[in-house]
Amino acid sequence: MQARSDMIRREGKTIAFVPTMGFLHEGHLSLIKKARQLGDAVVVSIFVNPAQFAPGEDFDSYPRALERDCDLAEKEGTDVIFAPNKEDLYSAVFQTYVSLGELPNHLCGISRPIFFRGVATVVTKLFNIVKPHFAIFGEKDYQQLLVVRQMVQDLNFDINIVGSPIVREPDGLAMSSRNTYLSTEQRTSALSLCKSLKKAQTLLESGTTDAATLINEASDFITSHPETVIDYVAICDPETLEDIKTIDKSALMAIAVKVGVTRLIDNMILKVAGM
Numbered sequence: 136m137q138a139r140s141d142m143i144r145r146e147g148k149t150i151a152f153v154p155t156m157g158f159l160h161e162g163h164l165s166l167i168k169k170a171r172q173l174g175d176a177v178v179v180s181i182f183v184n185p186a187q188f189a190p191g192e193d194f195d196s197y198p199r200a201l202e203r204d205c206d207l208a209e210k211e212g213t214d215v216i217f218a219p220n221k222e223d224l225y226s227a228v229f230q231t232y233v234s235l236g237e238l239p240n241h242l243c244g245i246s247r248p249i250f251f252r253g254v255a256t257v258v259t260k261l262f263n264i265v266k267p268h269f270a271i272f273g274e275k276d277y278q279q280l281l282v283v284r285q286m287v288q289d290l291n292f293d294i295n296i297v298g299s300p301i302v303r304e305p306d307g308l309a310m311s312s313r314n315t316y317l318s319t320e321q322r323t324s325a326l327s328l329c330k331s332l333k334k335a336q337t338l339l340e341s342g343t344t345d346a347a348t349l350i351n352e353a354s355d356f357i358t359s360h361p362e363t364v365i366d367y368v369a370i371c372d373p374e375t376l377e378d379i380k381t382i383d384k385s386a387l388m389a390i391a392v393k394v395g396v397t398r399l400i401d402n403m404i405l406k407v408a409g410m
Contacts, residue, residue, distance in 0.1 A: 152267035187253030
């Protein structure tokens with residue numbers, strides 16, 4: 136992969152990179168489309184990263200379909216698929232990790248304390264291997280996008296990090312590889328995430344600017360649905376992820392909920408009228 140990237144760069148071409156954990160869906164494909172617009176050569180990685188899964192999480196059961204993924208990626212114009220094995224990236228004596236100081240101490244980082252260390256480490260490794268000019272990440276994983284941007288800034292990577300909007304199912308559910316875990320009944324409950332975000336925006340537009348009120352309304356709505364257990368409902372600064380009390384400018388509302396055994400996340404930028 137490094138040799139291929141060196142060759143592409145020697146030809147004066149730009150590399151647009153989409154890192155994934157595979158089991159591709161329309162959300163991933165939208166990232167590949169964006170990469171096709173940005174770079175001369177599109178590289179997609181497919182790697183389920185063990186470093187971001189804690190014991191008891193779904194690393195072993197995480198859906199995998201490499202041949203299908205390769206077909207989908209190629210149809211979207213991918214030039215190179217990089218699909219390393221675990222041993223290629225993490226040797227038996229591996230001991231170097233990348234950690235951020237503040238951004239992981241919010242939202243998903245509270246209940247998944249090793250997650251962003253694993254993300255930052257594998258993304259650093261992938262950047263060093265693929266050597267992209269552009270890297271495209273989905274905004275559904277909003278905190279991850281901020282972590283990668285901060286890491287790139289702090290470590291002086293010469294890479295442009297591009298965010299791409301959330302892609303949703305026709306019923307509004309944010310696309311995720313984990314959606315396949317949901318039963319028909321659980322999927323109905325899962326829609327409470329996106330519906331609560333829309334409800335919060337409506338309340339904000341009607342004059343409710345108290346963050347706690349919006350959080351309580353969303354929490355009550357979500358828990359009124361079967362098999363839902365809230366990890367967090369938060370309203371915070373879109374850059375620092377610090378909690379805010381009163382919404383007087385654009386704010387991030389982020390949600391993580393277990394529906395049955397499936398952990399789902401969603402988010403929306405709440406917008407104040409006239410701003």
